[in-house]
Amino acid sequence: MTSQIKTQKIRRLMEDVAMKHELLSSPYRVAILSIVKSLDEAKWSQIKKIIEEIYGSINPNTLAFHIKKLINSGLLLRKGSMESPIYVVKSTSEIIKEIDEIAKILRERE
Secondary structure, three states, X not given: OOHHHHHHHHHHHHXXXXXXXXXXXXXXXXXXXXXXXXXXXXXHHHHHHHHHHHHXXXXXXXXXXXXXXXHHHOOEEEEEOOOOEEEEEOOOOHHHHHHXXXXXXXXXXX
8 A cells, every 4th residue: 555545545534523522522632642553652743743644734723723622521631741741641441442443543654
């Protein structure tokens, strides 16, 4: 599978999950959870880099907004220092099972 086809598949899956779950109504939130899950834990810069590979440039304030929503919902956990936070997927709900499918494809993309 070519890189472009994988990117399109990942994007389509993220958008499908986002449409099914109100909290994940933004594909960015699905992307954040998928990226963090695929890496087991992720730094801000890792999340931003992969989102930009899939969707193009993202405003840092937009990324911060969506990460905060996920933390407040209990799906994402922030650990580490304020200067260098590390994010971990917290929940094992049905949503996360769907995120696991996307995370698997993200792991295989290289």
